[in-house]
Amino acid sequence: MTHPVRLILVATDLTARSDRAVDRALELGREWNADVHVVHAIERDAPTTALDVRRVLPGPGAKASVSLPSGPAPKAITDTARELNADLLVTGVARYNDLGDYLLGTAVDHVVRNAAAPVLVVKQRPHGPYQRLLVASDFSKGAKAALLAAAAMFPEARLHLVHAYHVPFESRIKSDDIRDIARSEAQQKLDALLAELPKELRGRIEPHLAAGEPGTVLDEVAGDVWPDLVVIGAHGVSGLVQAALGSVASSLLQRIAADTLVVKEG
Template sequence: MPTASPPQRALPRTILLATDLSSRCDRAQDRAILLAKGWAARLCILHVMPVEEPADLPSWRRDRSGAAARAEQQIRADLEGCGTECDVMLARGEAAETILAQAEAMDAGLLVTGVARDDMLGRATLGAIVDRLVSHAPMPVLVVKGRPRGAYGEILVATDFSESSRQALQAALHLFPAARITLFHAFQVPFEGFISRDANMQEMRDQAAAELDDFLRHVQGPADWRDRVTPLLEYGQAGALICDYVQARGIPLVVIGTQGRSGLASFLVGSTAKRLLAALPCDTMTLRQHG
């Protein structure tokens, strides 16, 4: 019998945006502001500075209080005209641990951040800090890559029919009540190098369809949730298919649980998860399973 899903919580009352003040975090800030307005939530912006500055800094960079003042000034300048009240917080410490501690202390319902940039290759990467946030935050983590152009109208939720992916679907239904959702499952024929793929394809599709029906029976959502969810069963490798579907359809957000049962489990945990989250061109929201 499946584990009982937790009851739906109210919309987040507090959103924490973690920023390194780089241009990549501007998009995360714009998205966090949109969400805060839509949910009537408090928005807190946190910038973590290193405990110790490098010893070889020029003289004008050695004033710690001055560095903090400049950081706050930049954040407030970026917020000018945003139309919502924001709390600005500065801290010193190890970035990921400080962000996680602050998010839990304020009972944040959502943690928002941008992606790092590989200065040598000139491309966006997840980075060690974002990877740790995704792996350890008890609340949903939204990693923003795209330029916000309004509310999320279409969302892809990846499922392996596990309880974790069920909670991911329920969260998407709850947090984004106007969005259309594609529930995506990829299946493969086991040992297809040794048995006929074509001969077993329909059997595996039928099995996936039966599992899908059972999965949907245990979803807890608003009264109209079935009208908003379109299941999609597809043969192939899940990570590659999801990336291709997102690019082909222009999906702005993918929601995934970070604990899988099978199939998706191989890339929702460990190094393959990092590759998927880095490869997706859109925003991603990850959720750790509760209960």
């Protein structure tokens, strides 16, 4: 079966903080036999050359093409991804401040919100293929699309499907009946989703249902399964700050320590 990712675009600012993203992109390129394209945006009249970009690669023989578009980095990266029809866009983060904000600055934020292709945000140093995926799901169409996309990209990985359900009135009424009803409804939605999936894929999925706020539940499950990749779905593309990803997806992207794959619906 042909792998769904044939062209990987990875962004670099030529500093050490981008090395993890570049290394992961090259590793995925080897794993999937996919082409890797490295993009560095020239925002000013800097004398940057393709040779300068190749110096950030892990070795002189690394198989990758190079683009040096001019203009603001966020737009240059997403425009290049569209022009090349990239199947996956890989980027990194520099560090976090105490508020969980990203400091590649606005570049990562813009790329995740505006790229047409799935975006892999690399946070950890690569240590082999992704094997344990944590897939956040609200059982929406977008969440299902993210699950299917991740399953196709990583056909050997175990998929931990996590759903955080809400128990109504729990802050005011402590009722086992209400909690049981909420869990039963979540289980019904899970069963309906699994019934729609191919048998082979169902065999790779380990469901996790828990009451609580999505980020908290995801953290708890992550502490148990130690995922090397977290997958979240996002709804469409919009110019609105929160609407582009949705407040839940945006919050999860900030707080998750593992590499994170964001897949948009359609």
